[in-house]
Amino acid sequence: MSVNACICDRLDHPPSPYYRLAMTAAGKHQVSRAQTRGSRQGRAGIRDVAAAAGVSITTVSDALNGKGRLPDATRRHVREVADRLGYRPSAAARTLRTGKSGLIGLTVTTYGDEPFTFTEFAYFAEMARAATSAALARGYALVILPATSRHDVWSNVALDGTVVIDPSDHDPVVTELVRQGLPVVSDGRPAGTLPVTAWVDNDHEAAVLDLLDHLADAGARRIGLLTGTTTDTYTRLSTTAYLNWCERVGQDPVYEAYPAHDPCAGAVAADRLLARPDRPDAVYGLFDPNGTDLLAAARRYGLRVPDDLLLVCCSESTVYANTEPPITTLSLKPRRIGTAVVQLLIDAIEGVDTDGPVEQVIPTELIVRTSSQRRSPRTTVSPPRSPAKE
Amino acid sequence: MSVNACICDRLDHPPSPYYRLAMTAAGKHQVSRAQTRGSRQGRAGIRDVAAAAGVSITTVSDALNGKGRLPDATRRHVREVADRLGYRPSAAARTLRTGKSGLIGLTVTTYGDEPFTFTEFAYFAEMARAATSAALARGYALVILPATSRHDVWSNVALDGTVVIDPSDHDPVVTELVRQGLPVVSDGRPAGTLPVTAWVDNDHEAAVLDLLDHLADAGARRIGLLTGTTTDTYTRLSTTAYLNWCERVGQDPVYEAYPAHDPCAGAVAADRLLARPDRPDAVYGLFDPNGTDLLAAARRYGLRVPDDLLLVCCSESTVYANTEPPITTLSLKPRRIGTAVVQLLIDAIEGVDTDGPVEQVIPTELIVRTSSQRRSPRTTVSPPRSPAKE
DNA sequence: CGATCATGCAGAAACGTGTCTGTCAACGCG
DNA sequence: CGCGTTGACAGACACGTTTCTGCATGATCG
Secondary structure: OHHHHHHHHHHHOOOOHHHHHHHHHOOHHHHHHHHHHOOOOOOOOHHHHHHHHOOOHHHHHHHHHOOOOOOHHHHHHHHHHHHHHOOOOOHHHHHHHHOOOOEEEEEEOOOOOOOOOHHHHHHHHHHHHHHHHHHHHOOOEEEEOOOOOOHHHHHHOOOOEEEEEOOOOOOHHHHHHHHOOOOEEEEOOOOOOOOOOEEEEEOHHHHHHHHHHHHHHOOOOOEEEEEEOOOOHHHHHHHHHHHHHHHHHOOOOEEEEEOOOOHHHHHHHHHHHHHOOOOOOEEEEOOOOHHHHHHHHHHHOOOOOOOOOEEEEEOOOHHHHOOOOOOEEEEOOHHHHHHHHHHHHHHHHOOOOOOOOOEEEEOOEEEOOHHHOOOOOOOOOOOOOOOOOO | OHHHHHHHHHHOOOOOHHHHHHHHHOOOHHHHHHHHHOOOOOOOOHHHHHHHHOOOHHHHHHHHHOOOOOOHHHHHHHHHHHHHHOOOOOHHHHHHHHOOOOEEEEEEOOOOOOOOOHHHHHHHHHHHHHHHHHHHHOOOEEEEOOOOOOHHHHHHOOOOEEEEEOOOOOOHHHHHHHHOOOOEEEEOOOOOOOOOOEEEEEOHHHHHHHHHHHHHHOOOOOEEEEEEOOOOHHHHHHHHHHHHHHHHHOOOOEEEEEOOOOHHHHHHHHHHHHHOOOOOOEEEEOOOOHHHHHHHHHHHOOOOOOOOOEEEEEOOOHHHHOOOOOOEEEEOOHHHHHHHHHHHHHHHHOOOOOOOOOEEEEOOEEEOOHHHOOOOOOOOOOOOOOOOOO
16 A cells, blocks of 8 residues: 555656666556556546546446436536547457457468468458458458467457358368357358358359350360369369369360469469460469469460460459450459358347348359450450450 | 355256345355356356366466466466366456457558558558568457548457558548557658657659669650559659659659549550650559550550550569560569568567667569560669669 | 575456446326 | 336446465575
8 A cells, every 4th residue: 555655656756767667566557557547648437437427337338338218418418528538448348348349350261371372362352351341331340360370369359250261171260269159151161061150152163164164155175274282162163163064065174283372383384284285275264363374375385365275264353454365354253252251240240130041152253355255356456445345 | 065056056947036136145256156157158267267277266377378486287287277178268358457459450541432442452462461470470460440440440449559551641540549549650651740659661752763764774765654643642752753853854744643543544544644645655653553554555556565665563463474565563562561560560569669760661672574674685684773873 | 493485376456348236316196 | 195117327246367465385594
């Protein structure tokens, strides 16, 4: 007690280095308390508001949160006093009391040592943007949490739920989260028996089949695939869809796989694909940079696009609208996916009865450009400002 | 013990008001504890671990946090029991008690209604990735918080500090954060008297001057600029640097400005720039998509790159390595910026004495490719700083 | 051999909020 | 006039952790 008084007294004078040492060593705790309490610089608490407004803590809480039954006069008065004091409720205390933090995790499974995959930049960025928008429109904020991050980070943040992008089979992080009772919504249909609350995905098989049909319609006789060596769901489903299509139409599969997280390997693999003796006359690249890589490789081999080689790649980038020639792309609609994932997650968090299915399939969009149209009727110079070709 | 068992039994039945009265009246602390804790679905707390290990709460806390003075045997025992119970400390409680949440905000100033700007995707994605890596390497997680988000979101998350990307003059969010005593580190030199804790930035003027010299060295006589209509620091500094350079070398400025957040407007502006009567023979585009836009526009007007038109744009995208021709780009090194910003912020949070300056300038990198080399006898990389400065 | 000290651990006070419970006054009604 | 009812508010507890203080128990030293 006397110690407190002593230190408080000292605080009234400019603290010398000696005092600071003494403080941190001895009564650091009490001091900060006296600081925050004594209407000093520390943030004002609900008690200060109650005292300043001449009401009880309950009344302040009810007035600010719109609960209880209070006359409007009291409510307004409290609000005004709170504003005047610059009162901000402590998020930590509120979270502790209510059990809701207003935070949802955005988890990205990684393949290298980086938090998220390089080749999925455009997709991830668009998806994250949409997810962020959707989340904060409903009063939530997003926390970026790579699946391979240190464990203490995971346990140090209070999450109401998590979005998992493309979880791997039996993802330990996901199972741990579910075990804790947290809602988990995945972007990408969960493999195996991963117990997610809900998931959103494209129909990758249908998209690939559709795309291959489109190429075949354009005159392709042997369609090649540029795919990845990773085992994520997207790569796996797309590749098997390709193989199935090949079997159906009786074409020998022609594909090259490369580690998708390595940006240089893509160019090499594209080159390899076009250097094969059974060179394809059309190629679909699963990853974003494949378009320019394939275009460059085609140029090296003197192949004209689309005359000698039809080209399609999966990308969200707008650069393919202005390449020479413009390249047909498959869009996975990351904006719609990000929005849907967050909506589903928040519905689960807030206990909204999801009478609908907890699985949601977002349609893909094939943006047809010159690179996949063998004989376009006009080869004239296209008008300057036409965002959509044909 | 018998009391606990009794109440646990009763909890299996719907509790009557009488029991609840009796409980709250009689056994205050212990009873409610037994109520919430009776090894039911709720997560195990530190008390459960203490009870199961036969030690006190203090011992558990000290053992798990590596504090206090405990024999290794006790420490190991407690750890093991905690693991067995699946104990995870409550982040909210810890934050409330310690005042540190381990969360840092990643704030993006926006120009439209979207959380972050479209044209800065690649830059933002790289920067965010590096920032995320750096943060979690030091035990922190990142929260995405657009500056224009609802106020309740801001006050609902306990932040230890914030990174602000390119804050506008007198940003109300930043001043509010600083007023709360939170460390704020900005990516981009703060305009006006914005009281940030530290900032990291490129030397945009030097980068632009260097780049223009490079173009002039390659033979450019009239260099045009594709810039934005927004007033952010990057656009402003780059544009004035261009104007200053023009004045210095006695060239009439030739530039077109467009709303950078509109992806279509860029193509139109590029076209407009090349359609001018005083058509430039070299162009620098400030934004990422300008490269492909300018290339497409040049093609429409029958201009060969680099023979008739030299091209440089500011971009982090790798597609420009494989365009026809490859385009010289200016990289702002977002990875280094993201890392530096987070390091500075965490240093400030943890009170590390920053003996060094709180301002950090990251050098840019001009990646010279074919598009800016008029007549290159060979593909030697020209040194960044050309000796012929004047 | 008693005083001192280091050691190992338990008790309890906060952190700041939400909310359950209870009190006091006013009021309508028989 | 008494009594149940309702409105407006205050008191107090609990969320789960960290940490300061304090009490034992043995060991060490004067």
